[in-house]
Amino acid sequence: MRIAIVDDLDAERAQLKERLVRQLRARGTEAELLEFDSGEAFLAAENEQRFSAAFLDIYMEGLSGMEAAKELRKTDADCLLVFTTTSTDHALEGFQVRALHYLVKPFSEAELSALLDEMLSKLPRPEPILTVKVDGSDIRLCYRDIVSAEHFAHMISIRTTAGKTLATRQSFKAFTEPLKKDPRFFVCGRGAIVNMENAADFQDAAFCMTDGSRIYVSQELLKAARQAFMEFLLQRGRVG
Numbered sequence: 001m002r003i004a005i006v007d008d009l010d011a012e013r014a015q016l017k018e019r020l021v022r023q024l025r026a027r028g029t030e031a032e033l034l035e036f037d038s039g040e041a042f043l044a045a046e047n048e049q050r051f052s053a054a055f056l057d058i059y060m061e062g063l064s065g066m067e068a069a070k071e072l073r074k075t076d077a078d079c080l081l082v083f084t085t086t087s088t089d090h091a092l093e094g095f096q097v098r099a100l101h102y103l104v105k106p107f108s109e110a111e112l113s114a115l116l117d118e119m120l121s122k123l124p125r126p127e128p129i130l131t132v133k134v135d136g137s138d139i140r141l142c143y144r145d146i147v148s149a150e151h152f153a154h155m156i157s158i159r160t161t162a163g164k165t166l167a168t169r170q171s172f173k174a175f176t177e178p179l180k181k182d183p184r185f186f187v188c189g190r191g192a193i194v195n196m197e198n199a200a201d202f203q204d205a206a207f208c209m210t211d212g213s214r215i216y217v218s219q220e221l222l223k224a225a226r227q228a229f230m231e232f233l234l235q236r237g238r239v240g
């Protein structure tokens with residue numbers, strides 16, 4: 001997620017960035033926050049790589065925040081626009097560029113918090129990351145890149161979509177705790193978990209994974225596994 005802060009006053013940009021960092025961290029959300037001192041600089045950067053959201057001060061030297069928003073909308077219909085301003089005089093123009101919100105300076109922490117909740121609800125959720133220690137180094141794995149994982153002799157072997165098997169030493173409970181909150185993952189028994197996104201089929205008592213491996217499900221979980229896989233496929237529109 002990339003967020004632009006556009007304001008020609010250094011202190012205003014720095015203060016908003018500090019507040020956004022604090023609020024996003026409290027939500028466990030990572031974002032790249034970039035500052036621009038003019039509408040022109042913002043548009044030049046946006047032309048190179050799009051932003052998820054932008055906080056635009058309306059009153060700036062050169063291009064105003066509203067003018068920059070109108071230019072942006074010629075090529076980007078999705079960026080969430082928030083105007084930071086001392087006045088709502090431009091509310092009608094804001095409607096025309098589909099602004100999400102106005103933050104009237106000075107705005108409170110509660111106002112910013114409520115706005116962030118609304119923004120994040122409208123943005124695609126970033127792919128979660130799992131950090132595991134492998135051979136003394138921290139490895140960051142996107143959830144989608146995990147095929148399956150199995151626990152044996154205090155070690156967990158993680159199969160990845162890149163065809164690699166990573167070994168990490170930790171308890172199965174600690175490893176699976178974050179993954180179980182994601183509907184893609186199913187715990188097959190005491191020592192195995194699969195990412196159904198990377199399952200090609202479910203046959204007999206096993207998930208048939210896209211890497212050719214088979215992960216067997218304990219007898220008492222067979223019915224739940226079949227149901228979970230069918231619901232997952234239906235949700236993804238993979239069965240009709």
